[in-house]
Amino acid sequence: xxxxxxxxxxxxxxxxxxxxxxxxxxxxxxxxxxxxxxxxxxxxxxxxxxxxxxxxxxxxxxxxxxxxxxxxxxxxxxxxxxxxxxxxxxxxxxxxxxxxxxxxxxxxxxxxxxxxxxxxxxxx
Numbered sequence: 001x002x003x004x005x006x007x008x009x010x011x012x013x014x015x016x017x018x019x020x021x022x023x024x025x026x027x028x029x030x031x032x033x034x035x036x037x038x039x040x041x042x043x044x045x046x047x048x049x050x051x052x053x054x055x056x057x058x059x060x061x062x063x064x065x066x067x068x069x070x071x072x073x074x075x076x077x078x079x080x081x082x083x084x085x086x087x088x089x090x091x092x093x094x095x096x097x098x099x100x101x102x103x104x105x106x107x108x109x110x111x112x113x114x115x116x117x118x119x120x121x122x123x124x
Contacts, residue, residue, distance in 0.1 A: 003018060004016065004017045004018055004021065004036060004040075005018075006040045006041075006042055009116065009117045009120045010117070010120040010121050010122060012043050012044055012120050013040070013041055013042045013043050013044070014042060014043070014044045014045075014046050014079075014116070014120075015033070015036060015037045015040055015042035015044070015045045015046065016046045016113070017033065017045065017046060017047045017048060017051060018048075018051075019048040019050045019051060020050075020051075021051055022051070023051055023052070023053045024047050024051050024052045024053060024056065024067060025053035025055065025056065025063065026053075026063055026066065026067065027066045027067065027070055029067075030066070030067040030070040030071065031070060033045050033047070034070060034071065034074050034076055037076055038074075038076075042076075043076065043077060044076070044077040044078070044079060044120075045071070045076060045077070045078050045079070046079045046081050046113065046116055047078065047079070047080055047081065048081050048082050049080055049081065049082025049083065049084055050082065052080055057084065057087035057091070057094055058091075059091065059093050059094055059097065064097070068101070068107050071106065071107065072106055072107070077105070077106050077107070077108075078106070078107050078108070079107075079108045079109075079110055079116050079119075080108070080109045080110070081110050081111075081112060081113055081115075081116060082111070082112070083111060084098070084109055
């Protein structure tokens with residue numbers, strides 16, 4: 001298993017999670033990532049979509065809301081990185097949630113790590 005690593009993008013310390021780690025499948029997993037991020041003094045956690053449990057994208061399960069709320073409560077940003085289009089195609093509510101979160105500064109769903117770097121770039 002590849003370890004999570006900390007990288008700095010535009011002066012932001014990012015905990016870049018390995019794709020083969022434990023799934024992000026609830027509050028406990030969120031707290032584990034939050035603890036890891038705090039231990040490494042990261043300001044943002046980038047989780048590859050491969051690590052996000054399928055139930056996260058089914059909003060009726062409440063997993064997405066619980067996970068996102070933990071990150072907000074601990075004032076830590078979260079980026080889910082990868083292609084979520086097949087989940088979005090299956091749910092108008094999920095599409096609306098992603099559109100809303102992506103306009104804010106705390107929770108983002110981005111296509112790849114380059115998109116995260118671009119999002120963190122200073123405004124010109």
